[in-house]
Amino acid sequence: MFKKFAQTTAAMTIALGFGIASMSQPADARGGRTAAIVGLGALGVLGLAAAANAGNRTYYNDRCYRVGGGCYWREGSCVINRYGDEVCRKGYKVCEPRRTVCD
Numbered sequence: 001m002f003k004k005f006a007q008t009t010a011a012m013t014i015a016l017g018f019g020i021a022s023m024s025q026p027a028d029a030r031g032g033r034t035a036a037i038v039g040l041g042a043l044g045v046l047g048l049a050a051a052a053n054a055g056n057r058t059y060y061n062d063r064c065y066r067v068g069g070g071c072y073w074r075e076g077s078c079v080i081n082r083y084g085d086e087v088c089r090k091g092y093k094v095c096e097p098r099r100t101v102c103d
């Protein structure tokens with residue numbers, strides 16, 4: 001929820017900054033308020049984006065570890081038919097998702 005809000009706010013801030021910059025008079029050597037406002041707005045947007053992405057990180061402590069996530073071949077079952085021949089079914093590939101386990 002916060003991530004969507006932050007992204008929307010960032011997009012609106014950038015659009016507003018460009019709009020203000022395009023409507024204003026060209027800055028001369030004495031002024032520069034518009035450039036400062038746009039610059040501070042860009043820093044604010046970057047701060048919001050960093051805060052929104054901070055929740056995506058996974059932190060581990062000494063009691064947590066990752067398990068699974070591999071793929072392996074599982075052999076099919078074998079039976080002996082009525083003639084005494086061993087008949088085996090074809091195997092198949094099994095993939096497990098990775099998960100975090102904490103003790």
